[in-house]
Amino acid sequence: MLRYEMQDEIWVYPGKGGWHFVTLPAEFSARIKAAMAGMARPWGSLGVTVVIGRTRWRTSLFPDKASSSLFLPIKASVRQREGLKVGDVPTLTIEIEL
Numbered sequence: 001m002l003r004y005e006m007q008d009e010i011w012v013y014p015g016k017g018g019w020h021f022v023t024l025p026a027e028f029s030a031r032i033k034a035a036m037a038g039m040a041r042p043w044g045s046l047g048v049t050v051v052i053g054r055t056r057w058r059t060s061l062f063p064d065k066a067s068s069s070l071f072l073p074i075k076a077s078v079r080q081r082e083g084l085k086v087g088d089v090p091t092l093t094i095e096i097e098l
């Protein structure tokens with residue numbers, strides 16, 4: 001299993017639905033893409049486990065063509081449980097099972 005720990009700011013998509021995301025730093029995105037080469041799901045998503053605080057969940061990372069990075073959706077239940085809002089910079093761990 002690979003683990004990557006990082007911090008970045010939570011932002012909200014301006015479109016319908018108000019989805020919240022964290023854009024992964026470029027260096028971590030490059031490492032994760034290399035480690036998961038050939039494992040992409042539909043829309044180029046990559047299945048991972050994420051930990052923020054005491055919350056652990058299975059989700060997907062999605063490619064961002066504009067930044068060549070990956071972004072992580074932070075679902076409402078996680079934000080509520082961890083007391084997170086737009087602009088917060090949580091520590092998160094991404095776990096990848098190969």
